[in-house]
Amino acid sequence: MELVCPAGTPAALRAAVDAGAHCIYCGFADETNARNFPGLNFSRSELAEGVGYAHARGAKVLVAINTFPTAGKESLWHSAVADAETAGADAVILADLGLLAHTAQRHPDLRRHLSVQAAAANPDAINFYAQAFDVRRVVLPRVLSVEEIAAINREIDVETEVFVFGGLCVMAEGRCSLSSYATGRSPNMNGVCSPPEHVDYATEGSDSVARLGGFTIHRTPKGGVAPYPTLCKGCFTSGDKTGHVFEDAVSLDASKLVPRLAKTGVTALKIEGRQRSRAYVAQIVRAFRAVTDALADGRDPPALALARLSEGQAATTGAYAKTWR
Amino acid sequence: MPEPIGNVTIPRLFTAPMHILPLWPVSIALSRLARNLLRTHPEILRRIDKYQNHHFELDITDLPFVLRLDPARAQLRAFRRGAAPASDARIAGSFAAFLAMLHGAEDGDTLYFSGALQIEGDTSAVLALRNALDDAELDLGAEIANALPFLAAPLRQSLAPLERLTGLHLTRADTTPEVY
Amino acid sequence: MDLTVAPNPFFWRADAVRGFYAALADAPVARVVLGELVCSKRLPFWQEEIPQAVEFLQAGGKQVALTSLALITLKRERKLTADLLDLGLPVEVNDLSALHHIPQGVPFWVGPLVNVYNEGTLRWLARRGGTRICLPPELPMASVAVLAKVAQAEGVALEVWGHGRLPLAISGRCYHARLHERAKDSCQFVCEQDPDGRDVDTLEGQRFLSVNGVQTLSQAYACMADHAAELRDMGVSALRLQPQSVGFEGVCKAYSRLLASELTPAALLENLRLAHADMQFCDGFGRGAAGASWQGRAATA
Numbered sequence: 001m002e003l004v005c006p007a008g009t010p011a012a013l014r015a016a017v018d019a020g021a022h023c024i025y026c027g028f029a030d031e032t033n034a035r036n037f038p039g040l041n042f043s044r045s046e047l048a049e050g051v052g053y054a055h056a057r058g059a060k061v062l063v064a065i066n067t068f069p070t071a072g073k074e075s076l077w078h079s080a081v082a083d084a085e086t087a088g089a090d091a092v093i094l095a096d097l098g099l100l101a102h103t104a105q106r107h108p109d110l111r112r113h114l115s116v117q118a119a120a121a122n123p124d125a126i127n128f129y130a131q132a133f134d135v136r137r138v139v140l141p142r143v144l145s146v147e148e149i150a151a152i153n154r155e156i157d158v159e160t161e162v163f164v165f166g167g168l169c170v171m172a173e174g175r176c177s178l179s180s181y182a183t184g185r186s187p188n189m190n191g192v193c194s195p196p197e198h199v200d201y202a203t204e205g206s207d208s209v210a211r212l213g214g215f216t217i218h219r220t221p222k223g224g225v226a227p228y229p230t231l232c233k234g235c236f237t238s239g240d241k242t243g244h245v246f247e248d249a250v251s252l253d254a255s256k257l258v259p260r261l262a263k264t265g266v267t268a269l270k271i272e273g274r275q276r277s278r279a280y281v282a283q284i285v286r287a288f289r290a291v292t293d294a295l296a297d298g299r300d301p302p303a304l305a306l307a308r309l310s311e312g313q314a315a316t317t318g319a320y321a322k323t324w325r
Numbered sequence: 326m327p328e329p330i331g332n333v334t335i336p337r338l339f340t341a342p343m344h345i346l347p348l349w350p351v352s353i354a355l356s357r358l359a360r361n362l363l364r365t366h367p368e369i370l371r372r373i374d375k376y377q378n379h380h381f382e383l384d385i386t387d388l389p390f391v392l393r394l395d396p397a398r399a400q401l402r403a404f405r406r407g408a409a410p411a412s413d414a415r416i417a418g419s420f421a422a423f424l425a426m427l428h429g430a431e432d433g434d435t436l437y438f439s440g441a442l443q444i445e446g447d448t449s450a451v452l453a454l455r456n457a458l459d460d461a462e463l464d465l466g467a468e469i470a471n472a473l474p475f476l477a478a479p480l481r482q483s484l485a486p487l488e489r490l491t492g493l494h495l496t497r498a499d500t501t502p503e504v505y
Numbered sequence: 506m507d508l509t510v511a512p513n514p515f516f517w518r519a520d521a522v523r524g525f526y527a528a529l530a531d532a533p534v535a536r537v538v539l540g541e542l543v544c545s546k547r548l549p550f551w552q553e554e555i556p557q558a559v560e561f562l563q564a565g566g567k568q569v570a571l572t573s574l575a576l577i578t579l580k581r582e583r584k585l586t587a588d589l590l591d592l593g594l595p596v597e598v599n600d601l602s603a604l605h606h607i608p609q610g611v612p613f614w615v616g617p618l619v620n621v622y623n624e625g626t627l628r629w630l631a632r633r634g635g636t637r638i639c640l641p642p643e644l645p646m647a648s649v650a651v652l653a654k655v656a657q658a659e660g661v662a663l664e665v666w667g668h669g670r671l672p673l674a675i676s677g678r679c680y681h682a683r684l685h686e687r688a689k690d691s692c693q694f695v696c697e698q699d700p701d702g703r704d705v706d707t708l709e710g711q712r713f714l715s716v717n718g719v720q721t722l723s724q725a726y727a728c729m730a731d732h733a734a735e736l737r738d739m740g741v742s743a744l745r746l747q748p749q750s751v752g753f754e755g756v757c758k759a760y761s762r763l764l765a766s767e768l769t770p771a772a773l774l775e776n777l778r779l780a781h782a783d784m785q786f787c788d789g790f791g792r793g794a795a796g797a798s799w800q801g802r803a804a805t806a
Contacts, residue, residue: 008456009372009456009459009460010460011429011459011460011461011462012459012460015429037452037456038374038375038376038449038450038452038453038456039372039373039374039452039453039454039455039456039457039460040372040452040456068620068622068623068626069622069623069625070622070623070648071622071623071624071644071647071648071649071651071652072623072624072647072648072651074623074624074625095620096620096622096623096625096626097601097620097625097626097629097630098623098624098625098626098627098628098629099625099626101625101629102625118601119576120601120602121576121577121578121602121677122577122578122582122583122602123583124577124583124586124602124603124605124606125577125600125601125602125605127605128601128602128604128605142677143576143578143676143677143678144578144677148578151580170676170678171674171675171676171721172576172674172675172676172677174620175575175576175618175620175674175675176673176674176675177641177642177643177671177673177674177790177796178673178674178714178721180643180790180795180796181643181671181673181714181723181789181790181795181796181797182795182796182797183795184789184793184794184795184796186643188620188622188641188643189622189643195449196448196449196451196452197447197448197449199448201444201445201448213795213797214711215707215711215713215797216707216708216709216711217707219708219709227438228437232674234707235708236705236706236707236708236713236714237705237706237707237708237710238684238703238704238705238706238716239684239703239704241684242708245680245683245684245705245716246676246678246680246721247678275434275452276432276434277426277429277432277433277434277455277456277459278429278459278460278462279426279429279430279431279432279435279459279498280432280434280435282429283432319677319678322690323688324677324678325677325678325679325682325688325689325690
């Protein structure tokens, strides 16, 4: 199986390639990609150099252009697609209907992957994108169980890619406006969720408080770590219940499910984390490469000890286990 | 199991004399280091982008002074703890944590999640700085040797044994060849 | 400019549904979208009401469309979606996979849960057969203005979210079941206890969100009263009003009178508060600000 690994910087791209990534995904330093964070992402020349580095070592580079173009400013997204092709990218990862149509028409030879931000969660949706825009691979949303993924693969004839590690959206991706409701900036429009410029950490009395857009997301006794205030991982009150209404401060670790996922016919395993450092990328990629190599050789994959790298230092298998819902 | 990075501290043998030394020579040396570093790695300022004019307080908790970074002016100065002018953002943690992050041995978010690093103030600015330094693949020993040549020879001889002795990540962890 | 009633996202008992649509037949709205939007498990409890509701509404002169589910994953749900066409009414697509079942050339509507953010997407949907599109609520006015021009050129009627708790997210996980410490598959339909959603506040008591099964809504009610005139001038042809369990007839009347210039935005708010004294409002998305914020001119009037 193919290992698709994140790179937020050229250094992380090289780290991922050196650690054994089959495929690297990255984006341009603007609102065209869904990890539009300060100090992150690639210029045009950095992308071309990164593609050169990866190709020389047998790895591929995918460029995520997976936000929804702003009305009146579509040319920024159109030039991102053109520039990705010029840089030698092996595919672009797209979510927006209009951008898919544009790319299929103007760049027919550029391989198109459907981003998780398009939330294609069933065979009808996938077949629709495949037929309309000749999409070759679909990144499946994180709302599906292993059994559902197997069923989907039986009804489609494009490749599928699933997330196995990293940050976990509990909502259907690309269909969530929680962040903009609190801050005005959203994954779909701006490529950011719970953006750092709206984050406020404060010490109040004996508590550490993390707020997003003025809304309290976490309050922990001082000395404890107030997690990054990602909205859907926050602690809230509803009636007589106080707690993590949507999801605990955990991230996805499906490393143990890789053999089962392989049997469902999944083509590629995706690691989340373009906002993380090159150290993180190298450690995770090495660990998962050991798993895919073992599977390819018919050996039992090694158990991975990755919890400390996770947000909240706790992990879940998310929707892959049906009980999660 | 190696010691968790948050628990590794600089031996007091090294830090004790710093309490009584004047800080101005330290500031001069540090600013020279910063100037040299930003000149040889122009991509750092490009990545810091609109946060160039922000001031960052780097509170290395096992040193007797704090550092204040002003990227736009390439200044890195030392202040007695509590005597530094206000900054836009503050990052606090042990020398070991800072070094591990800078040298690509540990992930900044991981250190933050485990409580080994603390952040206050403008979170965006901190992210920009962190990402810029991560991409620069710095080796502090090499940078010091570059900026302050009189330290090159002693550094060359002492870093490896010191690394073993202290458990600090004194050199770059990854060895990505600089081929392009 | 006229009014469209959104599909009711909440789980109401069959008799409540019957009463609601019977009353709506006489309301001053041009069209109604109905059907189950949020959770297919609810449908057996009230689907028998749909034919009669359609009949009532059509007799009252309303245009009627049927919505798809917002998130289609199960085989049963795909079949349900394919069957929507059999009823001979326009289908409102709220999950793009519904398009797979709509033959080229058959007209359809597009709901606010489909990501129509730009000209390219709007044009593509129009050429595929989309005749009426309600834009996602998070779009700022600047985007609406651009899209309204394209919609006019393409002969598409454009709608904007006008009133009601904003649909902010949809998930595979049921938050109602989670709050009751139940698995989704044995939820015992606890979402029925909250006919307008279950409120979620911050630890400091700030009113924030509202959960409705697998859907997350804003706790504040969006109110575009202040922007109605501007939207009309842009070429937006309808405001969309979302059902609520109390006082919805009043909501329809108030917005209808606003569009007829018989009511100022300030008077409309007063009207809305008659039925809901503590109703909290928001209109930030239109201004490109936090969606939760409220700076309507009427707020200070």
